[in-house]
Amino acid sequence: MSGRERGAASAGFIATVGRQIRQRRQEQGWTVQELSDRSGVSRRMLTQIELGQANPSLVTVDRIAHALDSDFASLALPSPIPAAAGSSREALRVWSSAGGSEAALLTATDHVPRAELWHWRLAPGDTYQAEPDASGTEELHYVHAGELTITTGGAILRVRAGEAGRIRSDQHYAYHNDGPSWTEFTRVVVGA
Numbered sequence: 001m002s003g004r005e006r007g008a009a010s011a012g013f014i015a016t017v018g019r020q021i022r023q024r025r026q027e028q029g030w031t032v033q034e035l036s037d038r039s040g041v042s043r044r045m046l047t048q049i050e051l052g053q054a055n056p057s058l059v060t061v062d063r064i065a066h067a068l069d070s071d072f073a074s075l076a077l078p079s080p081i082p083a084a085a086g087s088s089r090e091a092l093r094v095w096s097s098a099g100g101s102e103a104a105l106l107t108a109t110d111h112v113p114r115a116e117l118w119h120w121r122l123a124p125g126d127t128y129q130a131e132p133d134a135s136g137t138e139e140l141h142y143v144h145a146g147e148l149t150i151t152t153g154g155a156i157l158r159v160r161a162g163e164a165g166r167i168r169s170d171q172h173y174a175y176h177n178d179g180p181s182w183t184e185f186t187r188v189v190v191g192a
Contacts, residue, residue, distance in 0.1 A: 010093040013076060015052045017061055020075040022050040024068045039067035058094065059131040066134065073108030073116050091119060099123040101177075103187075118187040122148070122177035133169040137191040141165045146183030149176040159185070 025035050036043040048054035065071050091104035101122045108116040142164045150157045152173040159165040177183040
């Protein structure tokens with residue numbers, strides 16, 4: 001899950017991530033500098049994230065999560081993931097663009113490797129640029145409306161409404177909506 005994208009995260013996402021990072025860092029008994037050394041994220045950026053003053057990319061949150069021996073969903077979701085059958089949770093808007101596009105994390109599994117369930121909407125002409133996820137990570141996509149174009153390492157995958165696709169996301173990739181109408185799709189990240 002990264003400078004993964006351009007866009008804005010919701011205030012709830014920023015606050016939750018900052019709070020979770022600080023709590024887990026303190027539980028480890030680490031200073032901000034120790035977490036910086038382990039994650040490759042600058043001390044200044046970590047401090048701003050913990051204070052809720054920075055809008056971290058999804059890749060940055062992933063790097064911090066892995067340094068804390070955790071994962072993106074554990075840091076991003078505001079409470080423990082309901083495990084009982086029939087339980088539900090509110091979607092967490094994690095990314096949005098000036099054009100109105102958005103990505104919402106719906107839920108995630110508890111066991112490793114994790115699987116995350118996302119809902120995406122891309123406005124006509126909008127793009128989401130991604131950095132590579134952890135080695136071995138894959139994504140599954142099901143398009144509900146419009147057409148999703150995914151580029152990976154020079155290859156192009158077009159997934160139309162009613163179709164599904166799969167990519168390795170441990171490489172640079174991008175989502176594009178080159179069509180005249182909104183693209184809406186479900187994304188499942190496996191191995192995050």
